[in-house]
Amino acid sequence: MIQDEEYDEQALSPERIKALGFKPQKELLVNHLLPYASALDEESTKFLEQVKVNLAKSVLLREMKPSCGVWSSRLMK
Known part of the structure; x- marks a missing residue:
């Protein structure tokens, strides 16, 4: 402990x-x-950046279905 x-x-x-x-x-x-613990911060930061960029793109393009739903569900992971 x-x-x-x-x-x-x-x-x-x-x-x-x-x-x-x-x-x-x-x-x-x-x-x-975990064996890849040193890479977790970098991996999670890249994933969050990808989700934010694609969610913004889908909102700007007014694509509520399916892309906005897909990226918002990935945000919840």
């Missing part, structure tokens, strides 16, 4: 928040145990 507490403090450090550009709402403490 001590390792989890140390990771939690490290996970929400000001440096990490600055690198991400936002403060995560929730951190899964077991993510640091």
Whole structure:
């Protein structure tokens, strides 16, 4: 349990928040145990950027069905 507490403090450090550009709402403490843990932040940031860009495009093009529904559902993942 001590390792989890140390990771939690490290996970929400000001440096990490600055690198991400936002403060995560929730951190899964077991993510640091995954073999690709170092790539999770970059992967999630790219995914969020992709969703935001495509959701904006679908709204600007007034394509409510299907594209707006698809990208808003991906946002919930």
